Amino acid sequence: GESVGLHLPTLSVQEGDNSIINCAYSNSASDYFIWYKQESGKGPQFIIDIRSNMDKRQGQRVTVLLNKTVKHLSLQIAATQPGDSAVYFCAENRRGGADGLTFGKGTHLIIQP
Amino acid sequence: GAVVSQHPSWVICKSGTSVKIECRSLDFQATTMFWYRQFPKQSLMLMATSNEGSKATYEQGVEKDKFLINHASLTLSTLTVTSAHPEDSSFYICSARPTTRGTQYFGPGTRLLVL
Numbered sequence: 001g002e003s004v005g006l007h008l009p010t011l012s013v014q015e016g017d018n019s020i021i022n023c024a025y026s027n028s029a030s031d032y033f034i035w036y037k038q039e040s041g042k043g044p045q046f047i048i049d050i051r052s053n054m055d056k057r058q059g060q061r062v063t064v065l066l067n068k069t070v071k072h073l074s075l076q077i078a079a080t081q082p083g084d085s086a087v088y089f090c091a092e093n094r095r096g097g098a099d100g101l102t103f104g105k106g107t108h109l110i111i112q113p
Numbered sequence: 114g115a116v117v118s119q120h121p122s123w124v125i126c127k128s129g130t131s132v133k134i135e136c137r138s139l140d141f142q143a144t145t146m147f148w149y150r151q152f153p154k155q156s157l158m159l160m161a162t163s164n165e166g167s168k169a170t171y172e173q174g175v176e177k178d179k180f181l182i183n184h185a186s187l188t189l190s191t192l193t194v195t196s197a198h199p200e201d202s203s204f205y206i207c208s209a210r211p212t213t214r215g216t217q218y219f220g221p222g223t224r225l226l227v228l
Contacts, residue, residue, distance in 0.1 A: 043219035100159040
């Protein structure tokens with residue numbers, strides 16, 4: 001069936017560097033996308049979202065890019081810190097967020113000191 | 114704002130018993146809550162959509178008679194795992210949404226271990 005997937009299961013970056021986490025989605029009906037951060041043993045924490053009528057959205061140290069042509073989503077984290085180490089999930093939704101979420105497989109981001 | 118709690122945070126039970134998990138939205142009302150399940154080193158999988166005042170909607174492959182959902186109020190949804198078996202051991206996470214669309218906020222999760 002249709003799903004959301006990630007290119008890399010593990011990403012290791014040096015503290016202070018920028019990181020980019022990628023996500024591919026296949027459901028063309030998706031119109032709302034969210035990035036979550038999950039630390040071990042905890043629930044997902046909202047990072048940033050974007051609707052399909054936008055191609056870029058910025059938050060504090062984070063930027064989400066959406067390319068609907070190739071159905072690709074990315075999360076950029078600037079100046080990574082040790083606290084950024086976690087698993088990051090992209091999630092997609094239809095009807096502007098009215099439905100339950102379909103999650104990607106997750107990328108484990110490791111920040112090296 | 115947008116805080117979601119779950120209780121208990123972890124539970125160990127014997128095979129064949131039932132376990133109830135509560136999900137509460139603490140500072141907002143939620144007409145819709147969602148229940149997810151996550152196995153170790155895997156992603157979250159949507160189990161069901163909990164609607165206040167009506168029956169829950171279950172995803173394909175999720176047994177509604179095994180996973181009973183009750184959305185008793187605008188701030189509380191419960192998930193009861195009936196006749197639990199070891200394969201039901203998992204991390205159960207709920208989410209709630211302050212508006213009819215948009216961002217879902219997640220609870221801290223409940224770890225269930227069935228012996």
